[in-house]
Amino acid sequence: MAHERVRAALAGRTARVEAVEVRDAAEAARWGMAGSPTVLIDGTDPFAQAGTVPSVSCRIYRHADGTVDGAPRVDELRQALGAAGGPGAVEEGCCESDLLDPTGRAGRGRRAPAERGLRAVHQAVLRSFTATGQAPQTATLTPFAASAGRPAHEVLAELAREDFLTLDANGQIRAAYPFSAVPTAHRVTLESGVSMWSMCAIDALGIPEMLGTDAVIASPDPVTGEPVTVSSENGHMVWEPDSAVVVAGRRSCSGPAAAVCCDALNFFTSADSARSWLEQHPDVQGKTLSQQQAAKIGRQIFGPLLAAG
Structure with missing residues (x-):
């Protein structure tokens, strides 16, 4: 997720991005990793909180609106890059990546996570559109959701909450980006x-x-x-x-x-x-x-x- 959001924040601008695997507390201290994932810009953690010590624990990011997440948001990364004078700095006015944040789920991408049957059901929905041009009925998705021990309607509801697809008032699939079930x-x-x-x-x-x-x-x-x-x-x-x-x-x-x-x-x-x-x-x-x-x-x-x- 962090890598995808960094790429979205760069919006095609040239930068060297290095992924470093930190294996123990000593390496965390050497790199200044305050939990995983940590994003360093020119060696500095722009999201560091006072009093935080280096560790190999999972890291939670609290955003300005009070929500929490597993990585900095695209707009936060872009602001940090701009403050550092890096390739994320953009001219005034609308930016292509800002405009397309909803399309790409703010840098998180549109490939559903493998957990909880989300990807299996999501891909089954997409393949149905590909084969027939239409959205599948919920019942046909039951085997894919069952592999994760969940009912299909529950998985669809979660996919809708995360904006991988949209449902109508009856819980039927109205859209599964990039496909629409209506003209x-x-x-x-x-x-x-x-x-x-x-x-x-x-x-x-x-x-x-x-x-x-x-x-x-x-x-x-x-x-x-x-x-x-x-x-x-x-x-x-x-x-x-x-x-x-x-x-x-x-x-x-x-x-x-x-x-x-x-x-x-x-x-x-x-x-x-x-x-x-x-x-x-x-x-x-x-x-x-x-x-x-x-x-x-x-x-x-x-x-x-x-x-x-």
Whole structure:
């Protein structure tokens, strides 16, 4: 988790990141590790508390809002990097990683933990969308949840709380990022012929990367209504028109990505059209991404979701 959040805080900026395994108290004292994980920036722990002694115990981070966590949050890491004059320092205005925090679960990624049957059920849901274009019924997930000794509805509820998916009022799957069980503006057709809806433009771009297959993405420009098509051919993406871009946007409210940003992550036929849409939506903090930037983000977020282990 700490490594993923450091990577998210760097947001593609160049830095040397070293992972050090600390085996005993003497090494903890030598490195200044106040529990695992400890993040050092140029050898200094920016999150150190007065009176804390080096140890190989587990470390808990208390955030400004009173919540606790197993690692510093992305915004805290970015602030620490900026204070140190490091590559996390960013110019004023919205930052790409800030805008995409909800999409990537604030640097925690969208690959569910293996514990408590979460990953087994989550991957079963994703594979159902892949095979049929639709969400599975809860009953079909029972064997995957049973491997962890839990009922399927309980595992789904936990996955929803952690924003790996969303449920409707009846507890049925409404979305499992990158897939949507209800129509959206973004339609993805796999090489197999199966079609499905995606939650947003970034999610759509992540689907062929996640599945390792060719796909065609079709989505209208929200301003002009003109079609944008992205075709994945042997891992190479062809955009039509070639001037197409993606807007990464989010609202200031809190909540799951489906509420905060999914409808503000769209394809546009041109940067001018994207700029026009942002001007028409002052409630959205947004930035225009190039084709390469958008594809890279989709790959980073969704590429690992179905990996074994």
